[in-house]
Amino acid sequence: MSQPEFLYEVFEDFMNSPENKDFSFDNGLVCRWMTGQAKISPKISTYYAKPSKQEKLAETIHQNLLPLMTDCNKALQDVYTLFMQDTTVSEAKKNKLALLYKPADSRLLFLAKLIAFGMERQFVKRDTKNQKLIAGGALSPVVLDYIMDSEVPRPCRHFVGRKEELGKLHTMLEENSKVFLYGIAGIGKSELAKAYAKQYKKYYTNILYVEYSGDLHQSVTDMDFTDDLPEDSEEERFRKHNRFLRSLKDDTLLIIDNFNVTVTQDSFLSVVLKYRCRILFTTRSKFDGHCILQLKEIWEPSCLFQLTSAFYSEAEEHRTLVEEIIETVHRHTFAVELAAKLLENGILPPEQLLEKLREEKASLENEDKISAIKDGQNNKATYYNHIHTLFSLYSISQEQQDIMRDLCFLPPAGISARIFADWLGLTTLNDINDLIETGFVQANTRHTISLHPMIQEIALSETRPSITSCHTLLDSLQKICLMHGMEVSYYKKLFQTVENVIHLIEKDDISKYLLFLEDVFPYMEKYLYQKGMKEIIRELKQLLKGNNHGTSSDRALLLDYQATVETKPEKAIKLEKEALAQIKEITETNAHLVSNLHANLGGLYRMNGQTELAKEHMEKGILLLEQNNLLYTNDSIPQINNYAALLTEMQESERAMSALQKLAQIIKHYNSDHCLDYAQVQESMGNICLITANISQAKSHFKKAMKIYENVWADEPELIEEKYQEIQELYPQIGIALAKGILASINKQE
Structure with a gap:
C-alpha cells in the first residue's frame, strides 16, 4: 500500500474521530514525515499522548496491520532492538517501556507507546543531500527522497491480460526513449502504464509519476521538491525543477498520465521531449511523427x-x-x-x-x-x-445524482472522500460508497475518490451542474478561502477543483459566481498559485466585459487583481489607480475595498521608492478603516505593519511605534496577546527599537514575541529555529541571547 494508506491504517482511530473529519494525509507531506524532512502533525501526536488513545492504537495495529505482516514477532523484535540501542533515550524511559515488551501479550501496547513517544520527541530534521548527487556519473540519483508525491499509483488489483503489450512497450521505451501510449477513453491506458512501472521497476533507478493538469509547464512547476521554499515564486520553482529533470538520465522513467491534448495545445511538450530520461505519455490524442503504441481492446x-x-x-x-x-x-x-x-x-x-x-x-x-x-x-x-x-x-437516488453533479469538478487525481463529503455537508459516506460499488466513482486508493473521464462526460450532460444546483459545494469552497489564517494541506486540489468549476459549470447566477471568484483569488495569492489567479482574472474579464454584469466594486477588484500579478511596478501602480477611479463614492459597503486599494497602491509606491505618495495612500487606507470601525479586521494588521515600516524608513520611528502600539491593543482586544499576529507586531516594535538603539526595550519586545512563537510552534521546533536564525543574522547580540534562553526552556520541557 502507499504511505498515506499505511498511515490511514495505523491512525484509523484518529481519522475516525469527529474533530479530525477534515484532516487529510497529503502525499507529499507524508513522504516528508517518512524521510525525516518534517515533524509529524502535532494534531496526531497530541491525540496519541493520552494512555487511553495509546491502548486504542495497539488495538488498531492488531486489527489492521498484523494480518498484513509475514512475521510480526520479528518486526517487533527489530523495533525493540533499535529502541534499546538508541543512546539518545534515557535509561529510565527504556526500562519503563521494556517492561511492556517482555510479556508477549503486551508487546503491541509497547509498540503503540513507543510510537507515541517517538512523535513527542524533539524533532531533528534529517539532512538530505540527494540534490547534490547530480554531478557526474552515468546514473541518475535516487530521487524519491527528494521529489515528493511522485510515486506511481498501484495498478488495479484486477488487472488482466496485456502481457504482449507490456513487452512491446518495454522494447519501444528502450529503443525510442519517448513513447505515447494512445487509445480511447476507458480502454486501460493508465492501468497499463502503472502495471508496466510495477513489472519493470528493477530496470530503472527511478520511476516518477505526474498526473497531467492541463499544462506541462505548470505540471513541472507543481512538483513537490524537498528544497522548495514557501517564498519561492512559480518562476523560481519551475527553474529549479526543470533544471533537475533535465539532469536525469535514461535510467529514470517519467510517466505523464492523461496527456489528452495536441502538440499545438501544449507548446512546452517540445522542451520535455528533450529531457534525457525515458518518458511514457498516456493519451487520447494521436501524436503522429512520434513513437506511438496504440492500445486496443483485449482480444483474449x-x-x-x-x-x-x-x-x-x-x-x-x-x-x-x-x-x-x-x-x-x-x-x-x-x-x-x-x-x-x-x-x-x-x-x-x-x-x-x-x-x-x-x-x-x-x-x-x-x-x-x-x-x-x-x-x-x-x-x-x-x-x-x-x-x-x-x-x-441504474436508478440512483436524487442525493446520489447531486453527488455525481459535484464530483464532475474533482481533479483527475481525486481527493479524500471525507473532505469531499464535508464540502457537501454529508454526515456519512454511505451514498459515496454506494456509487463506488456501482463503478461510477473510482476509489483511487481506499480513501481518495474521483470520476472516470467517460463517466465525467456523461454526468456533465445528465446532471448539468450550475451555480444554483452546486451552491453547497461552492459555499464550502468559498468559506475555506475566506479563512485566510487557516492552512489546508490539500490546497492544490482545492484550487484545481475551482479551475474545473470555471471551465465546466453553467453560470446561471452571475452575482454569486462573481463573489465566489473574488473570494477565492486572495487565497490563491496566499499560496502563490499563479495559474489559478490568472485563470480567475481571465474569467472576471470575460464576465465584466460590457455593463451587463457586475458593479464598480467588481471592476475595481479585477484591476486590483491584475495589479497583483503584474511584474512591472509602474504598470501595477497604473492599474491600482484605475481601480480607485472606478469607485465614484465611498460608502459603508465599499469602504473596506477602497481602504485595501489605497494600502496596495501605497505598498507599490513604497517598492518604487516614492515614499511620500506611499505614506499618503497608506494613511488614507488606515483612516478609512478607523472611520468605518474596521480596524478589528485582518486587513488592518498588514496595513499598519507596512505603514510602520515605511515611517521607520522615513526616520519617523516614534510615529511608527505609536501605530504599532495601537495595533497591538486592537489585536489584544479582538483576539488575544498570545496569537501570532501579536507576536509579529512585538517583533516589528523590537526592530524599530534596535534601529533607534533602544537595546533594552528591543530585548523586551523580542522576548514577548519569542515566548508566543515558542508556545504556538511548540510542536514545530524547526519554525522556532528559523526565527532564531532570522534574529541572529539581523541582530547578533540580542538574537543569540534570546535563542539560548528559549532553547534552554525547551530542553527543560524535554
Whole structure:
C-alpha cells in the first residue's frame, strides 16, 4: 500500500474521530514525515499522548496491520532492538517501556507507546543531500527522497491480460526513449502504464509519476521538491525543477498520465521531449511523427471473463450470457467492468441486461458505427453509447445524482472522500460508497475518490451542474478561502477543483459566481498559485466585459487583481489607480475595498521608492478603516505593519511605534496577546527599537514575541529555529541571547 494508506491504517482511530473529519494525509507531506524532512502533525501526536488513545492504537495495529505482516514477532523484535540501542533515550524511559515488551501479550501496547513517544520527541530534521548527487556519473540519483508525491499509483488489483503489450512497450521505451501510449477513453491506458512501472521497476533507478493538469509547464512547476521554499515564486520553482529533470538520465522513467491534448495545445511538450530520461505519455490524442503504441481492446475472451468474474460472483453460472455481453460492448474494458458491477448489484439479470444492450445497438442509426472500426472518433462515440446505456440502467437516488453533479469538478487525481463529503455537508459516506460499488466513482486508493473521464462526460450532460444546483459545494469552497489564517494541506486540489468549476459549470447566477471568484483569488495569492489567479482574472474579464454584469466594486477588484500579478511596478501602480477611479463614492459597503486599494497602491509606491505618495495612500487606507470601525479586521494588521515600516524608513520611528502600539491593543482586544499576529507586531516594535538603539526595550519586545512563537510552534521546533536564525543574522547580540534562553526552556520541557 502507499504511505498515506499505511498511515490511514495505523491512525484509523484518529481519522475516525469527529474533530479530525477534515484532516487529510497529503502525499507529499507524508513522504516528508517518512524521510525525516518534517515533524509529524502535532494534531496526531497530541491525540496519541493520552494512555487511553495509546491502548486504542495497539488495538488498531492488531486489527489492521498484523494480518498484513509475514512475521510480526520479528518486526517487533527489530523495533525493540533499535529502541534499546538508541543512546539518545534515557535509561529510565527504556526500562519503563521494556517492561511492556517482555510479556508477549503486551508487546503491541509497547509498540503503540513507543510510537507515541517517538512523535513527542524533539524533532531533528534529517539532512538530505540527494540534490547534490547530480554531478557526474552515468546514473541518475535516487530521487524519491527528494521529489515528493511522485510515486506511481498501484495498478488495479484486477488487472488482466496485456502481457504482449507490456513487452512491446518495454522494447519501444528502450529503443525510442519517448513513447505515447494512445487509445480511447476507458480502454486501460493508465492501468497499463502503472502495471508496466510495477513489472519493470528493477530496470530503472527511478520511476516518477505526474498526473497531467492541463499544462506541462505548470505540471513541472507543481512538483513537490524537498528544497522548495514557501517564498519561492512559480518562476523560481519551475527553474529549479526543470533544471533537475533535465539532469536525469535514461535510467529514470517519467510517466505523464492523461496527456489528452495536441502538440499545438501544449507548446512546452517540445522542451520535455528533450529531457534525457525515458518518458511514457498516456493519451487520447494521436501524436503522429512520434513513437506511438496504440492500445486496443483485449482480444483474449478468457481475460475479460476473468475481469467480469472479479466483480460478478455468479459469472460462471451465466458464462454464455456474460460472454455475449462482453462481445456486445465490444470488449471495452471499462464497459465490461460497469456491466459486471451492475449484474452483481442485482439491478438486472444477465438476459435482461443483454437485451437492453442489444436494443441500444439496434437503435443507432448507422449499423457500421457499431462495428469494431479503427477510426478513433467513431469508436469513442460507440463506447460512449455503451457507457451511457449502462449509466441509465441504474436508478440512483436524487442525493446520489447531486453527488455525481459535484464530483464532475474533482481533479483527475481525486481527493479524500471525507473532505469531499464535508464540502457537501454529508454526515456519512454511505451514498459515496454506494456509487463506488456501482463503478461510477473510482476509489483511487481506499480513501481518495474521483470520476472516470467517460463517466465525467456523461454526468456533465445528465446532471448539468450550475451555480444554483452546486451552491453547497461552492459555499464550502468559498468559506475555506475566506479563512485566510487557516492552512489546508490539500490546497492544490482545492484550487484545481475551482479551475474545473470555471471551465465546466453553467453560470446561471452571475452575482454569486462573481463573489465566489473574488473570494477565492486572495487565497490563491496566499499560496502563490499563479495559474489559478490568472485563470480567475481571465474569467472576471470575460464576465465584466460590457455593463451587463457586475458593479464598480467588481471592476475595481479585477484591476486590483491584475495589479497583483503584474511584474512591472509602474504598470501595477497604473492599474491600482484605475481601480480607485472606478469607485465614484465611498460608502459603508465599499469602504473596506477602497481602504485595501489605497494600502496596495501605497505598498507599490513604497517598492518604487516614492515614499511620500506611499505614506499618503497608506494613511488614507488606515483612516478609512478607523472611520468605518474596521480596524478589528485582518486587513488592518498588514496595513499598519507596512505603514510602520515605511515611517521607520522615513526616520519617523516614534510615529511608527505609536501605530504599532495601537495595533497591538486592537489585536489584544479582538483576539488575544498570545496569537501570532501579536507576536509579529512585538517583533516589528523590537526592530524599530534596535534601529533607534533602544537595546533594552528591543530585548523586551523580542522576548514577548519569542515566548508566543515558542508556545504556538511548540510542536514545530524547526519554525522556532528559523526565527532564531532570522534574529541572529539581523541582530547578533540580542538574537543569540534570546535563542539560548528559549532553547534552554525547551530542553527543560524535554
